[in-house]
Amino acid sequence: MKAERLSVDKSPSAGRPRDPRIDAAILRAAADLLVEIGYANLTMASVAERAGTTKTALYRRWSSKAELVHEAAFPVTPTAIQTPPGDIEADLRAMIASSRDVFTSPVVSAALPGLIADMSEDSELSGRVMARFTDLFAAVRNRLHDAVSRGQVRPGVDPDKLVDLIGGATLLALLQKPEELVGPAWVDDIAAILLRGVVVHPES
Missing domain, CATH: 1.10.357 (Tetracycline Repressor; domain 2)
Incomplete structure (x- = not known):
């Protein structure tokens, strides 16, 4: 089932904050497609279609498929070791x-x-x-x-x-x-x- 298309202004405006809803939809779509069809078959167009947005919106945020995939695969970058220090x-x-x-x-x-x-x-x-x-x-x-x-x-x-x-x-x-x-x-x-x-x- 096609995702509801998010409203995206196709003419970028300098300094305009990114819409976190679009970011989340794109990353979720990329993650789902990676599991379903693999890295080789994933395209920016297929991610945009699944996310209900446009390729323009993707390229404003990530300059390449590899950068998008990295963020989709590693959504939270670990910043600390959770075990108590001393051992x-x-x-x-x-x-x-x-x-x-x-x-x-x-x-x-x-x-x-x-x-x-x-x-x-x-x-x-x-x-x-x-x-x-x-x-x-x-x-x-x-x-x-x-x-x-x-x-x-x-x-x-x-x-x-x-x-x-x-x-x-x-x-x-x-x-x-x-x-x-x-x-x-x-x-x-x-x-x-x-x-x-x-x-x-x-x-x-």
């Missing part, structure tokens, strides 16, 4: 579980392959997308800094590379063995590797 093991498990939960959502699973391909070909787009996670990366840095000060983490651990390891492990599991992501075992296994490494160190 780096709990922090790591929370980071891994959060990454798993985000990547396995139906919308993100449908969006990721095409979104990654577009970002790899457009460094400016990649930079704008990753900038949405600045606050989360800052939270990881703060937790690692606190853990170093408590003697729980060795100095020099790069928080950006920690994020890369968690995200990369999650993405690879999603592509190769998605069934392993169900349940707590996968989170525990990845956390154990990050916390303890893979080399046996003889007791001194």
Whole structure:
């Protein structure tokens, strides 16, 4: 059933505030279409039709399909680690579980392959997308800094590379063995590797 068409002024006016109802309708339409037809088949025209608006309205808000899809797939950018500070093991498990939960959502699973391909070909787009996670990366840095000060983490651990390891492990599991992501075992296994490494160190 076609959505009720929202009223959109086709002649943009500088400084005019965006209508949040149109934003919400567009993002909801993009998310629904991603799950239904996939990234490759999704077009700005199909999103506009489903949302009951115009392509002009979409392009005023998002410069490309990739930017629209990113916001539709990640509507809320995480800005903090929810576990209480003071336990780096709990922090790591929370980071891994959060990454798993985000990547396995139906919308993100449908969006990721095409979104990654577009970002790899457009460094400016990649930079704008990753900038949405600045606050989360800052939270990881703060937790690692606190853990170093408590003697729980060795100095020099790069928080950006920690994020890369968690995200990369999650993405690879999603592509190769998605069934392993169900349940707590996968989170525990990845956390154990990050916390303890893979080399046996003889007791001194």
